[in-house]
Amino acid sequence: MPLLSIVFGILLDLLGIYGFVSSGGASYTALIPSFFGTLLVVAGVLALAFPPARKHFMHLAATVGLLGAFGGLGMGLPKLGALIAGTAARPQAVTLQIIMGLLSLVFVALCVRSFILARKAQGR
Numbered sequence: 054m055p056l057l058s059i060v061f062g063i064l065l066d067l068l069g070i071y072g073f074v075s076s077g078g079a080s081y082t083a084l085i086p087s088f089f090g091t092l093l094v095v096a097g098v099l100a101l102a103f104p105p106a107r108k109h110f111m112h113l114a115a116t117v118g119l120l121g122a123f124g125g126l127g128m129g130l131p132k133l134g135a136l137i138a139g140t141a142a143r144p145q146a147v148t149l150q151i152i153m154g155l156l157s158l159v160f161v162a163l164c165v166r167s168f169i170l171a172r173k174a175q176g177r
Contacts (some may be wrong), residue, residue: 054163055111059097060096061089061090061156063094064156068087068149072088075145081135083110085124086153086156089118093118096117097114111164111167114156115164115165119161122154122158124157125150125152125156126158129147131151132150133147133151
C-alpha cells in the first residue's frame with residue numbers, strides 16, 4: 054500500500070506540473086494536485102521507513118486522497134456541463150480538476166479495499 058501511495062502521489066505531482074507548465078507558469082493554482090501528490094509520496098515513504106506506524110501513515114494518505122477527491126470533483130463536476138458545451142471559462146483547469154478528483158477517488162477506493170483485506174486477515 055505505501056508503494057501505491059507513492060505511485061499515485063507521483064501521478065498527481067506530474068499532473069500539477071503539467072498544468073503549471075502548460076499555463077505558461079502563470080497559474081500557481083495548477084500546482085494544487087502536486088501539493089496533494091507530495092503529501093501522498095511523503096506518507097508512503099514514511100510508511101516504508103517506519104513499519105510500526107505504517108497503518109497511521111496509510112490512514113493519513115487515505116485522508117489526503119479523500120480530500121483530493123472531494124476537492125477535485127467538487128470543483129470540476131459542477132463545471133462539466135460548461136466544459137462539454139465549450140463554454141467553460143478555463144477548460145484546462147476543469148479537466149485537471151476532474152482528473153485529480155478521479156485519481157484521488159481511485160486511490161481512496163484501493164485504500165479502503167486494502168484496509169478491509171487487512172482487517173479480514175487479522176480475523177476481525
